[in-house]
Every structure is written in C-alpha cells, then in structure tokens.
Amino acid sequence: MPATILDGAAYAAEIRAEVTRQVAWHNAHHGPIKLVAVLVGSDAAGRIYAESQRKLSVKVGVQYELVELPDSATQAELLTVIDRLNADPGVTGIILQLPLPPHIDTAAAQYRIDPYKDVEGVNPANIGLLFYGEPIIAPCTALAVTELVRRSGVTERGANAVVIGQSRIVGKPVTMFLLERMATVTGCHIATRDLAAHTRQADILVVAVGKPRLVGADLVKPGAVVIDVGINRISERDDSGKEIRRTVGDVDFESVAAVAGAISPVPGGVGPLTVAMLLRNTVEAARKQLARRI
C-alpha cells in the first residue's frame, strides 16, 4: 500500500486558521500582538524571507516590523537593539534572521533574547528547558516534526524512533520531544557506524541532515513513519536534457514512499508547518507574557 502523504501545507493552513481566531481574541482583550524581526546586513534572501514572514503574520492579524542593521553593525549594537525590544511591552516576539555576518557571535545574540519573547525557540535557555519537558517556547522546526508525527497516527509510546542529524536546533530537540513521549530514541549522526542497522529498526524515522536523498528505501522499515526535514537545492537534467533547479529533501521520496507507512514531502512537509509553528509560538508568547505580568 502506498504511504500516506503527511501534507504539511494543509495542516499549516488549519493551524493558521486557529491562530487567527486566537490572535483576534487577544488583540481585542489585551492589545495587539507584534513580531519584530532583526536583519543584520544587506542579505537579499533575508529580506525576501522577512517579506514572506510579514505577509503571513499580517494574514493572521499579527503586526510585523523589520529592524535592519548595516553589515558593519557591531555585536554591542545588535545586543542593544535586542535589549530595547526585550524591554518594550509592545513587542511580543523577536526573530533574529540568520545567517548573521561572521563577526557576530550568533549564540550570544540568541542568548540575549528574552526567553518569553523567543518565538523561534532558539535561546539556549528554551532548548535546555526541553530536558525538563517544559520549555517556555520550543524550537519551531522540532515542533513541526512532532506535529507531523502526531498527525501520522503512530503510537509514540514504546515505538523505536531514530533521529538522523543531531543539531542543537533540530535533531536534539526532536530527540528530546520523542523521549518525552516515551519512544525509545536513537540519535544518529556523521560518526554513526552502521546507519542502516539503526534506521531499519525505526518505527519513526526523522531525517535532519542536509544531504540530498541520503535515505533510500533500503534504509527504511516497511510501514515506518518518515519525516524529512532536509532542504537541499540541486541541479538535475529533465527528460530533454535541460538543466533544472529543484528543492529536494534528505529522503529519496519516490522510493521511500513505496515502503513507508507515512511520509512528509519536500517541499510541502516540515517547511510550511515550521512557519505555522512560529505563529502559534507567537500567540503562546503573548499568553505567557500576560500570565507573567498577572
């Protein structure tokens, strides 16, 4: 039987509709919810990304402001901007657009964001609180992965879960989430000796590496739930020999869809859900800030 396709775009639309209702209620009773993104440098991709964030925010009723700093901005100047946004009661959430210029210490800047305004869940304090099972705000991509796992209908308790890729912002938080849900979790990475020996035991397989089509059908247990986090831009030749650019995941979708029970596509899986989770986190941040004030 072909795998169920976990349609991240459709789930994201459902979540945005729910967020729109929550934002309207919050705006009416407690004043506007506002996101501020900070972009350092003249990165065109960063500005395009910010523009799409603005459109989606405004669509759900969230105000959006982009603060731009020049390439030459120093660490101290960036921290001053973050401090000002932390202290401003009119600002609900702060997004720090990456990558930052090389002379800026990214981790230190992320650390500076108030954990209650850290809507991307990147502050080490929020990531650390995952160990206690109670982050103030959790990392968006990890939340998107767990949402897809939940919607696949698989029973997480007691399941064998394998997470390939153990980055601080994706792989490790996903590992912690799955542990929290009582799965038996194996974390694989670049030094894992026999990847297939692990992945072939996985009822739930999450791949967050950044290597196009790393996982083929030979690595997947029949019936497994496969979540592909990877985003890779590749060049390929079409049937007429013309070179085309396309986005693929870390999973070879066609071959794995033939053996998996459920699979998330790229594009249209984790990506759109991650943005929906950013908006959900923003409402969550507004609620928690309110509770902190009372």
Ligand code: NAD
């Ligand atoms: P990263 O580079 O920080 O970490 C990669 C991890 O993969 C490391 O733990 C490394 O040990 C492991 N790895 C590398 N090669 C491997 C191999 N051959 N076998 C097994 N493990 C290997 O990456 P990241 O920031 O976690 O991102 C991973 C992918 O997810 C990228 O393609 C990125 O673009 C994508 N991503 C997507 C979203 C989204 O919203 N959809 C968000 C964040 C990242």
